[in-house]
Amino acid sequence: MLKRLGHSVREFKKYAWISPVLVAIETFIETFIPYLMSKMIDNGIIPGNLGYIEKLGGFMLIGTFVSLAGGAGASWYSSKASAGFAKNLRHDLYHHIQDFSFEDVDHFSTSSIVVRLTTDIMNIQQAFQMLIRAAARAPLMLIFSITMAFTVDSEMAMVFVVSVPLMAIGLTIIIAIGRPLFRKVYQRYDWLNRVVRENLRGIRVVKTYNRAETEDKKAANASARIYEVFSKAERILQLNSPIMQFVMYGTLLFLAWFGAKRIVAGSMQTGQLVSLIAYAMSVLMSLNILSNVFNQMTISLASAQRIDEVLTYKSTLTNPKEPVTTVKNGAIEFDHVNFAYADDHVNRLTDINLHIKPGETIGIIGETGSGKSTLVQLIPRLYDVNQGTVRVGNCDVRDYDIRTLRDNVSMVLQQNVLFSGSIADNLRWGDEHATNAQLIKAAKLAQADDFIQSLPDGYDTYIEQGGSNVSGGQKQRLTIARALLKKPKILILDDSTSAVDTHTDSLIQEAFHDELPDMTKLIIAQRISSVQGADRIVVLNDGKIEAVGTHDELMESDPVYQDIYNSQIKGGESHAKN
Ligand SMILES: Nc1ncnc2c1ncn2[C@@H]1O[C@H](COP(=O)(O)OP(=O)(O)OP(=O)(O)O)[C@@H](O)[C@H]1O
Incomplete structure (x- = not known):
């Protein structure tokens, strides 16, 4: 399905590739900075070596600018690629629908097709932008940070072997429960769309029969039905926030507790603990980004399936292999x-x-x-x-x-x-x-x-x-x-x-x-x-x-x-x- 939808990226493919490359540069430099910071503390600030501080400070400044430029470029290219992807996808879907027979349109219903062409495509656009920007950034950040943490102190970094899978299991459960609910949400959007369209099209009849109140109730009912499922789905997705915080504070507590003991025992330096805590924050931030990405993906997967259903739908009316191209007469x-x-x-x-x-x-x-x-x-x-x-x-x-x-x-x-x-x-x-x-x-x-x-x-x-x-x-x-x-x-x-x-x-x-x-x-x-x-x-x-x-x-x-x-x-x- 994703491969099929991916075909619509077409001429915007280059932007879709440039964005993660820039993200990689941004993230690599970003995760290297805490390492330089620990060196600055241990070899510059504590021994009072001003020359060392100036040299490292200069590197950090240049690094920060390059990282910022990478981030800005990635945002620019990812927006361009995702907007272009949505444009092409909308066109492909619309083009496919043009060949639909009346029966095919009856099969999906006009209102459902409209929601798929608008709301569903917008969701996919957002998800795609996230995919080539945030979704590229989070795993890279996770990998770089864990690698750097192991470089700084491999024993203390073992805490990530517990915290990362814990978070991953939590996210998987949430997505498994949330996804079907979002599918339901979009079916209810179809219904709302149908009610609104019917009302607007027949506005004269509605007025003549004084049915405005009934129609109002119908629309309110359709909205309430969306609210009911949507809020349930959102409540489930929001669970990732407490799980994330629990894991984050647990990890920080562990590092602070054992880090302090080791500094006192002389087996660790202050700069190392500072950089370890910075890496822990990076790891947890990347997990947070990942969880947001997963949230958006959960919403968008339902949309992607709905669009794919239309794109792969074989019209009941097809042209024959060798069609006749002239009509002899009007018999x-x-x-x-x-x-x-x-x-x-x-x-x-x-x-x-x-x-x-x-x-x-x-x-x-x-x-x-x-x-x-x-x-x-x-x-x-x-x-x-x-x-x-x-x-x-x-x-x-x-x-x-x-x-x-x-x-x-x-x-x-x-x-x-x-x-x-x-x-x-x-x-x-x-x-x-x-x-x-x-x-x-x-x-x-x-x-x-x-x-x-x-x-x-x-x-x-x-x-x-x-x-x-x-x-x-x-x-x-x-x-x-x-x-x-x-x-x-x-x-x-x-x-x-x-x-x-x-x-x-x-x-x-x-x-x-x-x-x-x-x-x-x-x-x-x-x-x-x-x-x-x-x-x-x-x-x-x-x-x-x-x-x-x-x-x-x-x-x-x-x-x-x-x-x-x-x-x-x-x-x-x-x-x-x-
Ligand atoms: N899209 C459809 N899906 C299911 N049933 C349909 C559909 N369109 C028409 N029908 C049914 O088929 C039957 C014939 O409908 P049709 O529209 O051909 O009648 P008609 O003679 O043209 O009527 P009228 O003079 O009212 O236009 C009716 O019972 C109608 O309910």
Whole structure:
């Protein structure tokens, strides 16, 4: 896992290497200074040798400056390397997610992906910085200090043989208990993120239904659940501090007690004891740094696992080895298709057989939940069939290069999304090289040109995030124009004119009929009037094809279609009476 994540360091590798080298220089000099100090005390200060003090003092001063410069350089390079690593990792993760199918996104949930891209990556960035700076410094400091302590007095230095493993055992136990708790913390972050996103997205609905209080409680509850596990995890991690202090003061006490006795007995010099105590402090400081590093690593390992899960997740949609890169025509064929959503296990489409000729206009109608959207989502491979085959241009959709297929199948989804930017920018999502004349032509077909021209800035009008400054019907017409700009062989409108008035809706149908005769058009609608003029209408009922025919044929033969028609006529009449 770590190796896989490590690939994202890439061009920042050199900084990641320079930092520990500088740390090594800094630490080596730092641990050598107490040794020089002991020499200064024993051979300079006690015998009163001023020349010796000056010489050693000079060395110590230069050493201190070099050590400081090493430390500053290490900080600079480690920040650069860790920020670069996070940038690359975020990019790699984002890039990988772009290939996800709807099913893959359902698998992780959008909120969990957002937390992984933000909080989890930030944790890893901090851990990485620590790894190449503090984590390099602590073991070096530990090794240098213990070696120097043994050089000064090997008998007294034996105290480290007891204190260091004691501390290591304590840390290992703490990490083993803390790590699973942090994993739980991040799962709860996912939940909080979901609650907040849902609330912000649906803020208008929340306000209309006066649900602010309930939503507030939901968010507070999600926060409380994080607090509960987080504080438990932190409490466990904080245990390392008392363990560390116990070991530290025990070691110092030992050195002071036995050191003093040996000085009195004449088997040790004062400078040696001073340097031994300085080394003991260094050893314990390095253990303290190590424990902080372990704390951060414990938190970050949970994050690293969550990121790795996404990076190693094999999308359920993959390109074939030798993909077909041209779509011959807009013919569509459903051949004994069965489909169930993952984790659902109920067939939402059952034994679908349907042949659509290139250029045909097909209306799809059926009760809510009958499987209309599910059916059309199989054409551009937003989901893959469980059984049977979907063919486009006489070729199995799974044999196409996914980009080719999606360039040729344009779909206006039920939930239209516009992005912040001008109207022209939004339309150019369909074709980034489209000329102004092409934008206008597509907008005219979608009956959007009139209202765009009436805006003060026309095609340069700025669309707010999510398209909140245009009406529902205007938004739908813009998304239709955007889809047309792709010049697809197949155009799918999934309930995309529901907010458009019936007159404009019929103008759109007419324009499609007259101007786009070669494009296969699939129109899902709730209103019979939106599909009445189609070459054929497919009636879906509970995931099965109930009937296929023209409006007149279905009015004669299909009771479900007749029911829908009658309910709309009656609904229309009662509406009219009101
Ligand atoms: N992502 C999903 N995961 C699980 N089940 C789903 C998912 N999307 C839809 N379903 C279920 O599949 C069935 C068919 O849904 P679908 O959206 O295709 O119906 P529809 O005919 O388009 O409905 P509507 O007219 O309300 O849009 C429904 O029972 C729905 O609950």
